[in-house]
Amino acid sequence: MAIETLIARFGLAAVFFGAGIEGETMVVTGGLLAHDGLLPLAGVAIAAAAGSFVADQLFFAIGRRFREHPRVKRIEARPAFARALALFERHPTAFVFGFRFLYGLRTVSPMAIGTSAIRTRKFAALNAAAAMLWAVLFTGIGYVFADGIERLFGKIKSVEHVVIGVLAVAVIVALAIHFFRRRSLLAA
Numbered sequence: 001m002a003i004e005t006l007i008a009r010f011g012l013a014a015v016f017f018g019a020g021i022e023g024e025t026m027v028v029t030g031g032l033l034a035h036d037g038l039l040p041l042a043g044v045a046i047a048a049a050a051g052s053f054v055a056d057q058l059f060f061a062i063g064r065r066f067r068e069h070p071r072v073k074r075i076e077a078r079p080a081f082a083r084a085l086a087l088f089e090r091h092p093t094a095f096v097f098g099f100r101f102l103y104g105l106r107t108v109s110p111m112a113i114g115t116s117a118i119r120t121r122k123f124a125a126l127n128a129a130a131a132m133l134w135a136v137l138f139t140g141i142g143y144v145f146a147d148g149i150e151r152l153f154g155k156i157k158s159v160e161h162v163v164i165g166v167l168a169v170a171v172i173v174a175l176a177i178h179f180f181r182r183r184s185l186l187a188a
Contacts, residue, residue, distance in 0.1 A: 011039050015047040020055030023106060024138050024173070031142020041143060049128075049135035052100065056110040056127050063114020075111065084112040092118060096126040100134045 011033070018026025030044035066072045075081055088095040088109070099109035113123060 012043050012047040015039070015044050016051035016054075019048040019051030019135065021051075023052075023100075027135060027138040028142035031139040031144075032146045033142075034139070035143045035146030041139065044142075045132075045135045045139040048139055049131045052134060053128055053131040056131065057124065059107060059110035060114040060120075060123055060127070063111035064120065065114075067115040072111070072115070075108065076115065078108070080108050081112050084109045085116065088113055088116060093126060096123065097130040097133065100130065 015026060015030040018030075027044070027048040030039060030048060031041070033039045034041040034044045063072065084095075084099065087099075095109070096113065100106060102109070110127075
């Protein structure tokens, strides 16, 4: 199936679901496709913000509703959960804005916040603002660096090119994370 057909059918919906499930790679790819005129730039940012917001609200609601459930208790016992909750308790507003950018805490953080005493309305307002900021940033990265990415991989003309591009971005991100983790371990 040609990329144009795929985008015509699932474009912004794919960004919405991808932002909620996968995250940055899908949103950066959406920005790249907006640069090529295959998706509207504002639409990509809005779909990404909405997808991120809805997913985080869902995880927050699970944490809030099922905080005493054995499965949530098992998740609560994990080090990432405890780390997320400790960071949240020290800096609640900054943490709601920042957890999207913290590797390993992206999905567990809203659930951890849901087990805390924060009011649902306050979390929703902070989450909406943070989702918009995150979406604009990563959509913009894809849009601004599209020429460089396309020079590296060629013009996107098929689904295979999108898959290769997404995998390449994921590999680059994974290598960067590995590099920074290793560097911080050596410095400690």
